[in-house]
Amino acid sequence: xxxxxxxxxxxxxxxxxxxxxxxxxxxxxxxxxxxxxxxxxxxxxxxxxxxxxxxxxxxxxxxxxxxxxxxxxxxxxxxxxxxxxxxxxxxxxxxxxxxxxxxxxxxxxxxxxxxxxxxxxxxxxxxxxxxxxxxxxxxxxxxxxxxxxxxxxxxxxxxxxxxxxxxxxxxxxxxxxxxxxxxxxxxxxxxxxxxxxxxxxxxxxxxxxxxxxxxxxxxxxxxxxxxxxxxxxxxxxxxxxxxxxxxxxxxxxxxxxxxxxxxxxxxxxxxxxxxxxxxxxxxxxxxxxxxxxxxxxxxxxxxxxxxxxxxxxxxxxxxxxxxxxxxxxxxxxxxxxxxxxxxxxxxxxxxxxxxxxxxxxxxxxxxxxxxxxxxxxxxxxxxxxxxxxxxx
Amino acid sequence: xxxxxxxxxxxxxxxxxxxxxxxxxxxxxxxxxxxxxxxxxxxxxxxxxxxxxxxxxxxxxxxxxxxxxxxxxxxxxxxxxxxxxxxxxxxxxxxxxxxxxxxxxxxxxxxxxxxxxxxxxxxxxxxxxxxxxxxxxxxxxxxxxxxxxxxxxxxxxxxxxxxxxxxxxxxxxxxxxxxxxxxxxxxxxxxxxxxxxxxxxxxxxxxxxxxxxxxxxxxxxxxxxxxxxxxxxxxxxxxxxxxxxxxxxxxxxxxxxxxxxxxxxxxxxxxxxxxxx
Numbered sequence: 001x002x003x004x005x006x007x008x009x010x011x012x013x014x015x016x017x018x019x020x021x022x023x024x025x026x027x028x029x030x031x032x033x034x035x036x037x038x039x040x041x042x043x044x045x046x047x048x049x050x051x052x053x054x055x056x057x058x059x060x061x062x063x064x065x066x067x068x069x070x071x072x073x074x075x076x077x078x079x080x081x082x083x084x085x086x087x088x089x090x091x092x093x094x095x096x097x098x099x100x101x102x103x104x105x106x107x108x109x110x111x112x113x114x115x116x117x118x119x120x121x122x123x124x125x126x127x128x129x130x131x132x133x134x135x136x137x138x139x140x141x142x143x144x145x146x147x148x149x150x151x152x153x154x155x156x157x158x159x160x161x162x163x164x165x166x167x168x169x170x171x172x173x174x175x176x177x178x179x180x181x182x183x184x185x186x187x188x189x190x191x192x193x194x195x196x197x198x199x200x201x202x203x204x205x206x207x208x209x210x211x212x213x214x215x216x217x218x219x220x221x222x223x224x225x226x227x228x229x230x231x232x233x234x235x236x237x238x239x240x241x242x243x244x245x246x247x248x249x250x251x252x253x254x255x256x257x258x259x260x261x262x263x264x265x266x267x268x269x270x271x272x273x274x275x276x277x278x279x280x281x282x283x284x285x286x287x288x289x290x291x292x293x294x295x296x297x298x299x300x301x302x303x304x305x306x307x308x309x310x311x312x313x314x315x316x317x318x319x320x321x322x323x324x325x326x327x328x329x330x331x332x333x334x335x336x337x338x339x340x341x342x343x344x345x346x347x348x349x350x351x352x353x354x355x356x357x358x359x360x361x362x363x364x365x366x367x368x369x370x371x372x373x374x375x376x377x378x379x380x381x382x383x384x385x386x387x388x389x390x391x392x
Numbered sequence: 393x394x395x396x397x398x399x400x401x402x403x404x405x406x407x408x409x410x411x412x413x414x415x416x417x418x419x420x421x422x423x424x425x426x427x428x429x430x431x432x433x434x435x436x437x438x439x440x441x442x443x444x445x446x447x448x449x450x451x452x453x454x455x456x457x458x459x460x461x462x463x464x465x466x467x468x469x470x471x472x473x474x475x476x477x478x479x480x481x482x483x484x485x486x487x488x489x490x491x492x493x494x495x496x497x498x499x500x501x502x503x504x505x506x507x508x509x510x511x512x513x514x515x516x517x518x519x520x521x522x523x524x525x526x527x528x529x530x531x532x533x534x535x536x537x538x539x540x541x542x543x544x545x546x547x548x549x550x551x552x553x554x555x556x557x558x559x560x561x562x563x564x565x566x567x568x569x570x571x572x573x574x575x576x577x578x579x580x581x582x583x584x585x586x587x588x589x590x591x592x593x594x595x596x597x598x599x600x601x602x603x604x605x606x607x608x609x610x611x612x613x614x615x616x617x618x619x620x621x622x623x624x625x626x627x628x629x630x631x632x633x634x635x636x637x638x639x640x641x642x643x644x645x646x647x648x649x650x651x652x653x654x655x656x657x658x659x660x661x662x663x664x665x666x667x668x669x
Contacts, residue, residue: 103429104628110430128428207528213614215629254531254613267511267530378428383630390625391449391617 051147051344057325059090060142060318069315072097072105073120074302075258076280079335086322092315100257101214102377109134109307117310118319123158123301124216126169127374130161136308137167142317146171146324155301155341158371170303171320173329174338176275177361177369178217178298181259185287186269194224194293197270198248206251210271213257215386216376217272217298218245224295231373238385245389255390263288278358279337290358296368301341421637429631439638446639449622450646456533456618457601460540464548464597465590467541472552472589476559487553490546498543502610505539506530509611531613539607544600548593555589556582591658595651602647619643 059065069092083094097116099105102125108114110132121129129135140146148156151172157163159170182191187205191197201209211218220230222241232238249255253262259271263281273281278290304323306316323329330348333340339359340346346354353359376382421439426432471490479486493501507513509529519526529535559582567577605620614621619639626636 101629103631106429107628107631110631132428249615252613252615253528254615256614262510265511267528378631380425380429380630380632383429383632387622387625387630387632388445390614391446391622 051150051326053326053344053348055325055327057089057145057322057328060314060321063314063318065090065092065315065318066312067091067093069094069118069312069319070097070116071095071118071120071319072099072114072116074099076260076276077120077336077338079332082323082328082332082335085328086319089322090315090318092312092318094319102216106134106377114307115311116307117312117316119305119307120173120302121170121305122372123303124372124374124377126159126161126303127163128378129305130169134308135169135305136310137161137169138171138306138320139317140168143171143321143324145321150343150345151341152343158301159303159305170305171324172341173302173304173323174333174336174340175299175301176338177292177366178221178272178274178300179278179290179292181263181271181273181278181281181288181290183263183266183269183285183288186266191270191291192294194221194295194297197272197291197293198222198225198244200270201248202251205270208253208269209248209251210254210256210259210262210268211245211248211252212259212272213255213390215382216372218255218389219382219386220372220376221272221293221297222248224293224297227295230296230298230370231376233375233379233381235381238381242385242389246392249389249392275339275358276337279356282358283337292361292365292369294365294368296370298372299366299369300372302338417637417640420633421641423634423637425632425634429633431633434634439635440642442635443638443642446619446622446642449617449619450642452533452616453602453604453618453620453643454646454650456537456540456616457598457604460537460544460601461594461598463537463541464545465594468545468548468552468593469590472549472556475549475553476556490549494546499606501543502539502607505535505542505611509535530611531615533612533616535611536608536616539611540601540604543607544597547596547600551589551593551596552586553589555586559585587658591655594654598654599647599651602643602650619646 071094073096075098078096083096087093102122105119105121106125106128109116109119109129119135121135126135148168155172155175156168159168159172161167161169180191180197187200187208189200189204191200197209211221219238219241222244223232223237224230225244226237226240228234228237228241232241253268256262259268259273260277260281262268263271264285273290275290278288281288282290304320306313306320310316323332324342326342326344326348329340329342329345333345333349334353337359340349420431422435422437424432424434424436424438475483475486475490509515511526513529515526515529563581563585564577567581572580603620604618605624608616608618608621609624612621619642623636623640623643626632626639630636
């Protein structure tokens, strides 16, 4: 059965055209689930079990998970098959809310009553979320498949609040960089740096370049042009970045974080981009290449977190545990194209994924990159600067 | 008693969805932004004093909404005139055609323009005809103007059509009998008598255009900035709710002032009261 057939079947099941039994039989999931159930040792494991890379996930026993889970996340970030499988194993369907920036997620959480259960925040948000008590400190006994020993420390570090404490507010989903995509068939001159990016945008490539509609990355990369820190909140350095952005603005094709459609259509030739979009564009249109600015820029990591006061808290923990299974996360990565952190998950990735330089770039390119800082997200001067650039 | 009951739903509606939010907006607009963004209670007029820094977006909105309204009128008047006086039996079909676009989602119609004006649409066609360099039709003020005129046109056509349809044709004959030519009849009889339709049509398109957000964000590519876009950015990206609230009140004030001036001017010229219906 291919994916389209499965999806049709699943939709029929959802709409009640066929019953659960038929669905499981026809899709083969019932058999698979039964086999898995028969093969895995029963009972709640008290101590952390050793990792079996081929192990499937088993829902927690004795807990009512309900039938819904609300997850708030980013575009093109989850394989529907991964979510569907969770649904078939637990009966919990996952409803996605898609956002464009951490600021917008934060604004909604501050306003309250979102009804969200699972959130996919980025590294620099935890300090703010922790301070505002918007997320809950994870109860790791409910996530038995997660084992911090398999995670490179620098990727988990940001999720501890207060910094350095034992309380963990998120488990790694994946990580990536912020660079730019170039359609090398149209933009033929070699581009390697943020200097190239902003100079070409005002020169030969005028009218063909896009920057994010996101202060953190657009200001950060303009700061890199001048050699400053991606996270600078120094008024003089920000003034220089503003000057550059105002000069570039009339030459831009657009200011938008939805750059895949114009890159695919050929309306834009160069666009500020995140790793996974680079992978997805490059997979479909090989002449679109992904560049990490040689001056540096941003490295980031995203997490799964549980929203404080989540209505479907048990389902949320079950989902985090499901995504902590190496096999599950490796399969999901195959779709979204972002590098994962879990060493057991990485071991399961296909060779061409592990060797893809967009996904796992050279160490030399990674070393100058900076993680975004909490203040970079919330600083009023940066917020005002971005507003002025956009309204100019 | 029954009369009072009849008013309950509308009163509750306006209290809950107009008066209360407006009150919240006013309270927020005199507060301050907290360190991490959002709202902290306070009492300051600083946010209003900061509004001039957002003037470009107000100016842009006002300019494009005014030009958009005028373009709507220019396109809609001849069409409505034709429908009311010349269309004959085709009238019903043509009227349906005017509303037809409303059968599809506003968002989809706007995205459709993205395809039509994008690189693979009209520019590709022009390139094939030998236009060099290939023109860029997206993400400028003209595109946004096209988008708003296209979307709001029917709201202008209908009030005009109604007033032209109701026009007492005997007055036109009288004008002719008294020796006026066609142009003079139009300017002195038809136009003044259909002014109420024109005025209400203009209000129906101008006010929503002032609050427009979707069209500039889809067809303007983040470069053509309306107050609506500034509000979204202030509330969501910058999370400066107090300044956002002040800007929202500024927009309401700008609309009220513009409409008041407009009604004042048209009343002086038309010499008659305007009904919005």
